[in-house]
Amino acid sequence: MYILLFWAITNVVLGMVLARFAKGAWRHFGVFSAGWNVVNLALALSAVVNTTLLVGFRAQAEEAFFLQGLFAVNAGLDVAYITAGFWLWDRSRWVERNRERNRGYGWALWLQGGFLLVFDSAMWYHTHQGFHALFMQQ
Secondary structure (H helix, E strand, C coil): CHHHHHHHHHHHHHHHHHHHHCCHHHHHHHHHHHHHHHHHHHHHHHHHHHHHHCCCHHHHHHHHHHHHHHHHHHHHHHHHHHHHHHHHHHHHHHCCCCHHHHHHHHHHHHHHHHHHHHHHHHHHHHHHHHHHHHHHHC
């Protein structure tokens, strides 16, 4: 979760810089990335705090099992984000209205969805391994 925390902080800061100083699609890319990662920041902080408070075998097993399902569902959502990014980018090519915004939001969805797909897949694998390791210790 520290990786997600670092990603979120970096994207909020860089997104705010782009939102303030960039023009056109890059400005919209920055606005979307900063806003998106405020949510990631809250989720990562919550997970880091909860993990430090989690003790005991049963609590760890329940958490690992819950997280496995959560990361699997999130990976599916990440594919939807990437698809939406392609749709917005394609829309920016043939619809004049909000062209730069659609292009910037499309780029942001590619980046954020792509990162999250890799992150959620890796975390699913990690929790899957951890879940089985907990039971092998007993």
